[in-house]
Amino acid sequence: MPEVERDLLELTSRLTRSLVLTPEILHNWPCFLREFSRKLRQVFPFFYLFVGWKERKGYRVQVFGCCPRAGDKREKLRERIRKTLEDAEPDLRQRRFSFSFQTLEEDAVLPGEAEELSQVCKIVSLRNPAVWAAVGMGLPTSGFEIEPLLLILENLLSMLINLVLSVRVMEDYTRHLEFHATRDALTGLYNRWAFREFLSTETARAKRRGSRLAVLFLDVDNLKFINDFYGHEEGDRLLRSLAERISGQLRRGDILARYGGDEFVALLPDTGLQGAFSVARRILKSLRGFSFSTPDGKSLGISCSVGLAVFPDHATDPERLILLADRAMYRAKKKGKRGLEIPSPEDLSAEGFEPSGHLLTLLEAVEKRRIIPYFQPIVDLKRGGIFAYEVLMRLETDTGAPLPARKFISLAERIGLLGRMEEILWEKTLEKLSPSWGDFLLFFNVSPVALLRRDFLEHLEELWKKYRFSPEHLVLEITERESVLDLTELRILARKLRSRGIRFALDDFGSGYSSYRYLRHLPIDFIKIEGEFVRSMHRNEIDRAFVAGAVTLARTLGAGIVAEFVESEELADELRRLGVDYAQGYWLGKPAPEIRR
CATH class of the missing domain: 3.30.70.270 (Reverse transcriptase/Diguanylate cyclase domain)
Structure with missing residues (x-):
């Protein structure tokens, strides 16, 4: 046997042995195709080799060999391969194809004329399992007239297409297994x-x-x-x-x-x-x-x-x-x-749960009811005297100095403890003030989320009966820290509370978009201006204009207007000139554990 033929048979034999499905081929399918194409070209100097298979969203074709980088030549090659596939299987004319190209030799070029190139192509389509594969080559028109060479090439392409089919079947089967391993068979949801x-x-x-x-x-x-x-x-x-x-x-x-x-x-x-x-x-x-x-x-x-x-x-x-x-x-x-x-x-607090230091403080405060009320006066700027008190939350500590709300309120909101803490504050307040009620109003901070708890109204009614407290003395301050996306339920509950004599205040007006949503949908009796606007209004024309605008809005709505952060007589006089009804701040009265009788 001539030396050339022996070398050809050895190369062909190695290629044939490589076309056996292994885990390595499955895991590195793109790399295998490129390496196989490179070795095949050493035996059969083709212009290009293409391998195609069906995916969920269409047909994918990978082309190896003399692949033009871009432009008309690449488009002509794409159309030539597609026409070969469609001529062999006319139904493919209506299908979606995606092509990818990999060059094996940078200096190799395609022949300029179609007559200088011939194509061989094999297509296999199975129904069960439903897979489709195609392989093909672009060959020189001369050099492959020897029948043994063509037979060897036909055999290699047949083995390659069988390997492509096997890979697709295994990938589909693996995908099927993965889907059912992660999905609930009844609903199709994740399991x-x-x-x-x-x-x-x-x-x-x-x-x-x-x-x-x-x-x-x-x-x-x-x-x-x-x-x-x-x-x-x-x-x-x-x-x-x-x-x-x-x-x-x-x-x-x-x-x-x-x-x-x-x-x-x-x-x-x-x-x-x-x-x-x-x-x-x-x-x-x-x-x-x-x-x-x-x-x-x-x-x-x-x-x-x-x-x-x-x-x-x-x-x-x-x-x-x-x-x-x-x-x-x-x-x-x-x-x-x-x-x-x-x-x-x-x-x-259950066994096995290790809370952080701040969280532990809150949990102990709830468990031991260490939440206490402090009262800050709200002064009538026109008539003088105390019009109402805002009830502020404090936590008792081992040091004796109460912890202000700004130290814990955000954490309490995030973990959902604020509602329980507010309940304790309500009861402690009414217990402290009972039985001699004054003529002043009590402003309680309450989040919209807390209002929407199913037992909120029921809990309030129990407290009214227990401490003989008239709901007409109660004002609920709606805070802007939490925004309710669906205001329908909140509006219904607000009407129920309003029918019992409870009034509503909008806290921190101007600090966020929620203010305007609550104004449109809730029966607001008082608007409390965000303190940052008040504090600097005598130095900042924009802040002063905002306060003046809030007064106009309150008048239009028939609501009272309250200014927070009033820290000087100068500010109080300016607010009075703008028509603000009520004021609250350290200059007028600091929060204290007792009220002025």
């Missing part, structure tokens, strides 16, 4: 395992970025009844409907999973307590109009109970975060349907 992986990844990311995330834990009320009475097929139908409905209320980037049975969990990246509240309420609201049609023609209302927890405010460990949200959900379920709860101080 418990996948959710825990996502949560672990997102908490690590949030820790690096110093951001927050929230977990919602949802439990379907009365699913057991539907399963028992109508059968599990109907229960499954309900779960699929709920999965779709809940998904529709989440934002882009949020992750919903079925955690098991009648439980769903949602991961809300880059979300704090108030954002999580908004999403949870949107879900609960969407379920109010949702009913489930049973086989016997009945329509059943369906609801969920929701618990939520926030990283890192409630917990930094992913497992602890899920546990806290789960506990909050069960507490919501015990209180009734459509409930929404956050971790309680008892949850946060």
Whole structure:
């Protein structure tokens, strides 16, 4: 046998042995194709080799060899290959193709005329499994007339296309396995395992970025009844409907999973307590109009109970975060349907939880009721004398010096303790002032989120009866720290409170966009101007103009106007000239544990 033929057979043999599917080929498929093309070109000096396969969004073709860098020549090569494929399989004319090109030799060029190049092509299309593959070559018109060479080339292309098919089948099978390993078979949502992986990844990311995330834990009320009475097929139908409905209320980037049975969990990246509240309420609201049609023609209302927890405010460990949200959900379920709860101080103090120093101070303050009221007078600028008192929150400390609200209020809001702390403050205040009530009003700070708690009005009514306090003396200061996206519920509750004689004040007017939303939707009786505008109004014309504008707005709305941060007689006189009704500040009276009788 001539030496040249022996070398050719050895090279061909090595190429043939390389066309056997191995894990290395699966993991490095693009690299394998390039290396195989390079070795094949040493045996058969082709102009180009193309390999194509079907993907979910169309057909992909990789071209190796003498690939023009850009322009008309590359477009002509693309069209030549596509025409070859379409001539072999006419249905491909309506399909979407994407091409990629890799040059094997920088100095190699394609022939200028089509007559100097011939193409060979093989296509295989299978139905089960549904895969498609194509391989082909652009060859010189001379040099391949020898039949043994053509037979060897045909054999190599047949083996290559079989390898392409095997790779596609394995990739599709792996993708199928991965999907079902991470998805709930009933709803198509992520399953418990996948959710825990996502949560672990997102908490690590949030820790690096110093951001927050929230977990919602949802439990379907009365699913057991539907399963028992109508059968599990109907229960499954309900779960699929709920999965779709809940998904529709989440934002882009949020992750919903079925955690098991009648439980769903949602991961809300880059979300704090108030954002999580908004999403949870949107879900609960969407379920109010949702009913489930049973086989016997009945329509059943369906609801969920929701618990939520926030990283890192409630917990930094992913497992602890899920546990806290789960506990909050069960507490919501015990209180009734459509409930929404956050971790309680008892949850946060539970065994195995290690709170930070500041959080520990708050937890102890709630547990030992170490929250005390301080009173700052609000003075009538026109008539003189004290018109009202704002009730301010302080924490008792071991040193004897009370801790002012600015030291803890943000943390209390983030972890959802502020509502409980406000309840203690209310009771301590009424207990302190009872039974001899004066004619003054009491201004209490309250967040919109706290107002929307289901038991807020009920708790107030209990306090009124217990301490014989008239609600006409009460003014609720709506703070701007928290903004409620859906004001419908807040408006309904405000009307109920107003019907009992309670008045409303808008705190820190001018500090944010929420001011104007609350003015439009709530029955505001007093507007309290953000103190920063007041403090510098005698030096800054813009601040003075803002205060004057706020007075005009209050007059138009029939509301009283209160200026905060009044620190001098000069400021008080200027405010009086502008028509401000009431003033509050250290010059008029510092917060104190007792009121002036």
